Amino acid sequence: MTTITPDLAHSGGVPVSAGDNYLTHGRGIASWIFTLDHKRIGVMYLVSVLSAFFLGGIFAMVIRTQLINPNGAIFTDQAHFRYYNEMFTLHGAVMIFLVLIPGIPGALGNFVLPIMLGAKDVAFPRLNLGSYYLYVSGALLAILAIVVGGVETGWTFYTPYSVTTDVDKLGLGKHAVEFMVFGVFLLGFSSIFTGMNFIVTMHKLRPPGMTWFRMPLFLWAIYATSIIQVLATPVLGITLLLLIAERTLKVGIFNPAYGGDPVLFQHFFWFYSHPAVYIMILPAMGIMSEVIATFSRKHIFGYKFIALSSIAIAIIGFLVWGHHMFPNGQSTMLATIFSFLTMAVAIPSAIKVWNWLATMYRGSIDLKTPMCYAMGFLFLFAIGGLTGVFLGTLSVDVHLHDTYFVVAHFHYVMFGGTMMGFLAGIHYWWPKITGKMYNETLGRIGCVLVFIGFNLTFFPQFIRARTACRGVMPRTCRSFIRITS
């Protein structure tokens, strides 16, 4: 054990007492909002992301309540279906851009990355704070968009619908979609800056002796995530700017009415948004590697395979975006290549799962709350991952494309994977972040409730595909009602 000597340069010349820590060191609101401390920025991210998660959850509750009966429980006629469409658009946009993408890297990554690495802070603390404020600005613009008109383009902003639709609630002009799209653009830059910061930190601030293959697996996951953030997100940024240009200047890029091509938008969009699901899931996989090893009291099994499978996912993940477009007017050749590569990306994910299981073998397994969440992850991610193989199979996708099967698959991966991992991480590092232990009983009860509730909500959606329910509509399928009533 090394003794920690108070660092006068970093504490602003104030002597650091034994009971002093990052939470008590500076006081007042200014010491938080202008902080350059990665730990405080991490906590601010955590609070913001969880608030956004609450907001996105409210939107989800409105969606599910509307679908309680086949004619719609809240919005009952076409004039009001628009509000339902706004709800699922906002649910998607908030959950993806404000929760899943910045969640683990922004909150937990910021907090533990320098600590795990052995660095004093991230490489660019000011940029780190800047990226947090870009996140906040993006979120505020999204809220502004809701207030001035509401956005009902779907979170994918598919053209030409997103070029032509708009509402003007306040009489300020029809700019809601532009606000929203620009908000997402800012969020994209927040993501790029975070990724860049982490990459530089891991390259330049590793202390002597911390070689690449000695880094904790969470850092490998964050590293792979950051590569995707830095390389893929600019494409989304450019695409969104082009969309704004098309709406305001009427130049023809994506809208055929102006001479553009709507399929081009889909290619650009998914070139980012498919790798983006790996931005969301990889950090959660990193948490899994930490939590399972810790609570099995075992060395992680296959360290190098897990570390390199993260990099493999990051690389192959760039080359599979076309599987979102098998029946959407993409050429046969492209569809074939994308299907094959999609199959290939299943392999590194499978490698991780086998290695986690092998880590548990002959361990001393303690089902503390983080481990409960990790086991929930394994169960749900197994379903999410395996149903992904259905969708990667070309002919099967032609049947399942854009149905509830996809909605179920996506939620099993994103909630069952990313959010379960995030929750595991929050509990795992909670004592480190707050200095207090959570209540173990309540933590476990919470985990069981989340697990059961999630399955009750989303498993039936796999069957709804059988009754040919489409993913996005304000009225439920009558044939499904027969099961539930």
Added chain:
Amino acid sequence: MTAVTTSLSQILADGGATFWLPRNASNLAGNVDIAFNLLLYICTFFFMVIVGAMTFFIIKYRRKTANDETPLITHNTPLEILWTGIPLVLVVVFFFIGFNGYMDYDTPASNAYVIGVEGRQWNFAFNYPNGGTSSELYVPINTPVKLSMESKDVLHAFYVPVFRVQRNLIPGRTTELWFIATKHSPLPNPKTNDPGGFPVFCTQYCGDGHSKMTTRIHVLDMPEFEAKLRELANPFKEKDPAGKEHWVPYAKVGQKFATSNGCFSCHSTDGSKGTGPTWKDLYKSEVEFDACNVPGYTLKKTDSDEKWDAYLRESIIDPPAKVVHGFTPQMQSFASVFAGDPGSQKDEKLRALITYIKSVGSDYKAPEENPELYDASKTKVHPESVAGQEEAKKLHPPESGETGTTQPAPETGK
């Protein structure tokens, strides 16, 4: 619980459907079902292995004392190769099965019967080679059919679950979807309000009416299909049960066109507010405009029949020209369906539609039902058509302004 089991058994009994898939009714469905079921078995097996191992380990290796010792196992390369190799082989197999099915789906039979599909917010319109149009699709059984599809506004998709096929409709492009229907579709049953046919959905989110953008496919034997085509090609004539042909009044023909062109997905006839203004009592009402191509243009109760006709005509051919207060210019032009020279079939269709729109309200008096007048064996042309009215004028000079309501109106706003 009994309710659940009964409904599950109902679902399973639903014409060959399984728990996971709807019934299948096309040449392309076989591959999808085989691939889906194979995936289902193999993935269920792997899921059992993962969750089984997890559960077993949690129980067997649960922490017994606070100081449990565990062995140091870091890796095992043969094991890694094994569990990389087996899934790799399996996914390559799935890829090839899926690829085979996709090539069938993507390669239409060269002798396929081509039917045109137009997607609009929010309906499908089908155009048959003989000029007939319909809002529900009719196809012959055991015959390759190719849909040549285009969208008139935003992205749509044409999805037939029982055929296991879907394809997007893309504005500015023509996409194709083909299949051979192998089973008869259920017949319509007016008693239970069952529309018959197999369901078709738009699966690409396309705006407020997306959930209503559905239609049916009716799979018919070839002779029935041909009879249906003849009926669709001439909506102005009908045969009564005795086999006698008669002309259909314009208001009724117009209602057919309104249905087949999806007008009702935005315009109601009961006064309820939709995406577009209701047609109930629209004719000869007071209309306010948010945007108008003619400065100072007004439209009032007291305006002439001609002015009203011209307005309705323009609103169908060039919808954004005049935007009614409180609505947004969302409607696409229907010029390709309805714009034609006076007396042409397209123009007669438009006049029939306008006649129908006028009939949805209290101020309109329909021409008296006169079986003689509509007897197709006696009059060669439709009595309400331009030619029919010319003829009628020659025989009986006009007595009142009643016939004026169906006079062709001059083209305006062009």
